[in-house]
Amino acid sequence: MSKNSNSKSSWFFLGGFLLLLLLCLIHLTQGQAGYTAGMLLREVWHEGRVQDIVLGLRLPRAVIGILAGGALAVAGAILQTLTKNPLASASTLGLNAGAYFFVVLSMIFFPGYLSKFPFLVSFLGAAFSAVLMVLLVGKMLEPVRVTLTGMIISLLFASVTGALQLIFENETNGLFLWGSGTLIQLDWGGVQFAAPVILLGVILALIVSKSLDLLSLGDDTARSLGQSVLLVKGTAWFTAILLAAVTVSVVGPIGFIGLMAPHIVRLLGIREHRALMVHSFLWGAVLLVGADVLGRWISSASEIPVGAMTALIGAPWLMYLAYKAGKEHKKGEGRLGGYSWSIPYPMILLGLVFITIVMLVVSISYGGTTFFTLQNWMNMDFTAPFVWEFRIPRIFTAFLVGMLLAMCGVLLQGVLRNPLADPTIMGITSGGGAGALIFLVLLPTVSIQYLPVAAMIGSGVAITVILLVTWRSEWQPVLLALMGVSVSAIGAAIIQILIVKAKIGVAPALAWLAGSTYAKGWDDFKLLLIVALIAIPLGWLISRRLDTIALGDDVSIILGMRVPRTKILAILIGVAVGAASVSVVGTIGFIGLLAPHAARRMVGIEHRRLLPVALLLGGILLVGADFLGRFVLAPKEIPSGLVVALLGTPYLLYIMKKSSKKS
Numbered sequence: 001m002s003k004n005s006n007s008k009s010s011w012f013f014l015g016g017f018l019l020l021l022l023l024c025l026i027h028l029t030q031g032q033a034g035y036t037a038g039m040l041l042r043e044v045w046h047e048g049r050v051q052d053i054v055l056g057l058r059l060p061r062a063v064i065g066i067l068a069g070g071a072l073a074v075a076g077a078i079l080q081t082l083t084k085n086p087l088a089s090a091s092t093l094g095l096n097a098g099a100y101f102f103v104v105l106s107m108i109f110f111p112g113y114l115s116k117f118p119f120l121v122s123f124l125g126a127a128f129s130a131v132l133m134v135l136l137v138g139k140m141l142e143p144v145r146v147t148l149t150g151m152i153i154s155l156l157f158a159s160v161t162g163a164l165q166l167i168f169e170n171e172t173n174g175l176f177l178w179g180s181g182t183l184i185q186l187d188w189g190g191v192q193f194a195a196p197v198i199l200l201g202v203i204l205a206l207i208v209s210k211s212l213d214l215l216s217l218g219d220d221t222a223r224s225l226g227q228s229v230l231l232v233k234g235t236a237w238f239t240a241i242l243l244a245a246v247t248v249s250v251v252g253p254i255g256f257i258g259l260m261a262p263h264i265v266r267l268l269g270i271r272e273h274r275a276l277m278v279h280s281f282l283w284g285a286v287l288l289v290g291a292d293v294l295g296r297w298i299s300s301a302s303e304i305p306v307g308a309m310t311a312l313i314g315a316p317w318l319m320y321l322a323y324k325a326g327k328e329h330k331k332g333e334g335r336l337g338g339y340s341w342s343i344p345y346p347m348i349l350l351g352l353v354f355i356t357i358v359m360l361v362v363s364i365s366y367g368g369t370t371f372f373t374l375q376n377w378m379n380m381d382f383t384a385p386f387v388w389e390f391r392i393p394r395i396f397t398a399f400l401v402g403m404l405l406a407m408c409g410v411l412l413q414g415v416l417r418n419p420l421a422d423p424t425i426m427g428i429t430s431g432g433g434a435g436a437l438i439f440l441v442l443l444p445t446v447s448i449q450y451l452p453v454a455a456m457i458g459s460g461v462a463i464t465v466i467l468l469v470t471w472r473s474e475w476q477p478v479l480l481a482l483m484g485v486s487v488s489a490i491g492a493a494i495i496q497i498l499i500v501k502a503k504i505g506v507a508p509a510l511a512w513l514a515g516s517t518y519a520k521g522w523d524d525f526k527l528l529l530i531v532a533l534i535a536i537p538l539g540w541l542i543s544r545r546l547d548t549i550a551l552g553d554d555v556s557i558i559l560g561m562r563v564p565r566t567k568i569l570a571i572l573i574g575v576a577v578g579a580a581s582v583s584v585v586g587t588i589g590f591i592g593l594l595a596p597h598a599a600r601r602m603v604g605i606e607h608r609r610l611l612p613v614a615l616l617l618g619g620i621l622l623v624g625a626d627f628l629g630r631f632v633l634a635p636k637e638i639p640s641g642l643v644v645a646l647l648g649t650p651y652l653l654y655i656m657k658k659s660s661k662k663s
C-alpha cells in the first residue's frame with residue numbers, strides 16, 4: 001500500500017473507532033432504568049445503581065456486540081475471498097442457520113451435551129451447512145449460484161428448526177427472541193466464553209491473510225508461487241466457521257453484518273487482507289452496536305431482536321450487490337421445460353379428481369387421534385359441531401389455499417418465463433404477511449374484514465420493488481430469485497419486529513410465520529371461495545396468452561398481443577390470490593413452485609392444460625400437508641406450511657443442482 005493509502009486507512013480506522021465509542025456511550029444510556037450520559041460519566045465510577053446497571057447488564061451487552069459484530073465481519077471477509085463471491089457471508093451461505101438448527105436439536109434431544117459444549121454444537125452445525133453447500137454447488141463456486149444455494153439451505157434449516165420449536169415448545173421455550181438474534185446479556189458469562197474463541201479466530205485470520213492475498217489471484221497463481229492451496233483453504237474455512245459458530249452460540253443467528261462490513265472497507269480501497277480483517281472487525285462492531293442502538297431507540301419498552309434490525313439494514317445492501325452480480329450471470333435459464341405423460345389428458349384429470357376426493361375423505365375422517373371406520377362414516381352426523389364447524393371448513397380452506405397458491409405460481413412462472421418464480425421466492429408471502437401484521441398491530445380498531453386488503457398491499461409493494469429492480473435484466477431468473485430473497489428478508493424482519501412489539505405468544509408467532517390452517521372456519525372458506533370464483537376464470541382466460549409470451553416478447557408483439565398489459569394483468573391476479581391466501585393462513589410457501597413443476601411433467605407447457613392440473617395438485621399438496629401435520633405427531637400439530645417447506649426446499653435445491661449441470 002502507498003503512503004497516501006496508509007494515511008487514508010488510518011483516518012478511516014480512527015473515524016470508525018470514534019464512531020464506535022459514541023455508539024457505545026449511547027448504548028450504555030439506553031434501557032428502562034433511565035439515566036443521562038452525564039449521569040453515566042459521573043456516577044459509573046462510584047458504587048450505586050448506575051454502576052450496578054452498567055457493569056452487570058449494559059456493558060456486557062455492548063462488549064458482546066463489539067465481539068460478535070467483529071467476528072461476523074471477519075468471517076464474511078474470509079468467505080468472500082474463499083468463494084470469490086461478493087454476496088458471501090455466514091448468513092447468506094447458511095452457516096448461521098445450520099448452527100442454530102444444531103443448537104435447537106441439541107436442546108431438545110441432548111440438553112446436557114448442549115450445556116457442556118455449546119460452542120462445539122454450533123460449530124458442527126455451521127460445518128455441516130458449509131459441507132452441504134459445497135456438495136450441492138460443486139467445485140466451480142459460481143458466485144450467484146453459491147449465494148442462492150446457501151439461502152435455500154437456510155430456508156430448509158429454518159423450516160426444520162421452526163417445526164422442532166413448535167413440536168417441543170416446552171423444551172425450546174425462550175428461544176424465539178434468541179433465535180432472531182439478540183445481544184441481551186445478564187452477566188459477563190457470554191463475553192468470557194466468546195472472547196477467547198473470537199480472539200483465536202481473529203489471530204488465525206491474520207495469520208492466513210497473506211496467503212489469502214495470493215489465493216485471491218487464483219488457485220493456479222497461488223500454487224505457482226509455492227502456496228499449499230488446500231491447506232490455506234482448509235484453515236480459512238475452519239476460521240470462518242469458528243467465528244460464525246461462536247457468535248450463534250452466544251447471541252443467536254445474526255445476519256448481514258458479514259456481508260456489509262467487508263464491502264464498506266473495500267469501498268475505501270482496502271484490498272490487502274490483513275488490513276481488511278482489522279478494518280472489517282471494527283466496522284462489523286460499529287454496524288452491530290449501531291443496529292442495537294437503533295432497535296432500542298425505536299422501541300425502548302420491548303426488546304426488538306437485533307437480528308431483525310440488521311436484516312432491515314442489510315437486505316437493501318444485498319439487493320444492490322445481487323443486482324451487480326446478477327447482471328454478470330449468464331442468461332438462458334428461464335425456459336420452462338415440460339414432458340407430458342403418454343396418459344390421455346382426461347384420464348390425468350380424472351385421476352387427480354379421484355385423488356382429491358380420497359384426500360378429502362381421509363382428512364375429514366381423521367380427528368386428530370383416530371380414523372373413522374366405514375361404519376362410522378355411514379352413521380356419521382356431518383352437522384355435529386366438531387365436524388361441521390371445525391374439521392370440514394379447515395380442510396376445504398386448505399384445498400382452496402393450495403389451489404390459489406398453485407395458480408399464483410403458474411401465472412408468475414408463465415409471465416416471467418422463470419422456473420424459480422413462486423409466491424415465496426417472489427416476496428409475495430412475506431410481503432403479504434408483513435402487510436397483514438402491520439394492519440393488525442398498528443390499526444387494531446379497524447375492522448378485520450380489511451385484512452386481505454392490507455395483505456394485498458404488502459404483497460403488491462414487495463413484488464413491485466422486485467420487478468422494477470430487475471426490469472432492465474429482462475427479469476433474469478436467478479436475479480429475480482436473489483431479489484425475492486432480499487425483499488423476503490425485509491418482510492421477515494418487519495414481521496419479527498411486529499411480533500415482539502405486539503407481544504404475540506411464541507407458539508402463535510411461529511405458527512403464523514410457518515403458515516397454518518389451524519382453526520380455519522367457514523368465514524375464511526367463503527372469503528377464499530369468492531377470490532377463487534373471480535380469479536380462476538380470469539386465469540383461464542389469460543392462460544392462452546401465456547403460451548404466446550413463452551415464445552418471446554418480439555413474437556408476441558408481431559402476433560398482435562399487448563404484452564405489457566398482459567403481463568401486468570397476470571401479475572396482478574397472481575398477487576391478489578397470493579395475498580388473499582396469506583391473509584387467511586399466514587406465510588405458506590412452495591406450493592406455487594411444486595405444483596406447476598409437477599404439472600408440467602405430467603401434461604407439458606400448454607397453459608390451458610397446465611392450469612387445471614396445477615390447481616388440483618396444489619389443493620392435494622396442501623390438504624396432504626395439513627393431514628400429515630395432524631397425523632405424524634398426533635395429538636400435536638405441525639403447521640402445514642412447515643410440512644410443505646420441508647418438501648419444497650429440497651426440491652428447489654434439486655432444481656438448482658440440475659440447472660447447474662446444464663450450465
